[in-house]
Amino acid sequence: MASTLAPKCPVCGKAKSQDFTPFCSAGCKDRDLLQWLGEGYKVPGAPVSPDQLADHFSGDAGRDGES
Ligand SMILES: [Zn+2]
Numbered sequence: 001m002a003s004t005l006a007p008k009c010p011v012c013g014k015a016k017s018q019d020f021t022p023f024c025s026a027g028c029k030d031r032d033l034l035q036w037l038g039e040g041y042k043v044p045g046a047p048v049s050p051d052q053l054a055d056h057f058s059g060d061a062g063r064d065g066e067s
Contacts, residue, residue, distance in 0.1 A: 007016045009024035011031050016024050023029040 007022065008014065009016050009022065009028050011023060011028035014024040014028075016022050020026055020029050023032065
């Protein structure tokens with residue numbers, strides 16, 4: 001544990017590339033971004049497009065007039 005911090009890709013653990021720092025490649029950069037977006041969609045209150053909301057709630061929307 002006394003070694004200097006080896007710059008590694010946080011996605012796959014390979015040595016990072018200067019062009020895609022801190023990732024090793026564009027693929028890992030994209031993967032990290034997609035993971036981020038995926039997490040965001042799971043979090044309540046996160047920005048979601050109206051279309052997605054409509055699709056998500058279409059099952060319950062039918063009970064609107066019930067009271
Ligand atoms: Zn990588």
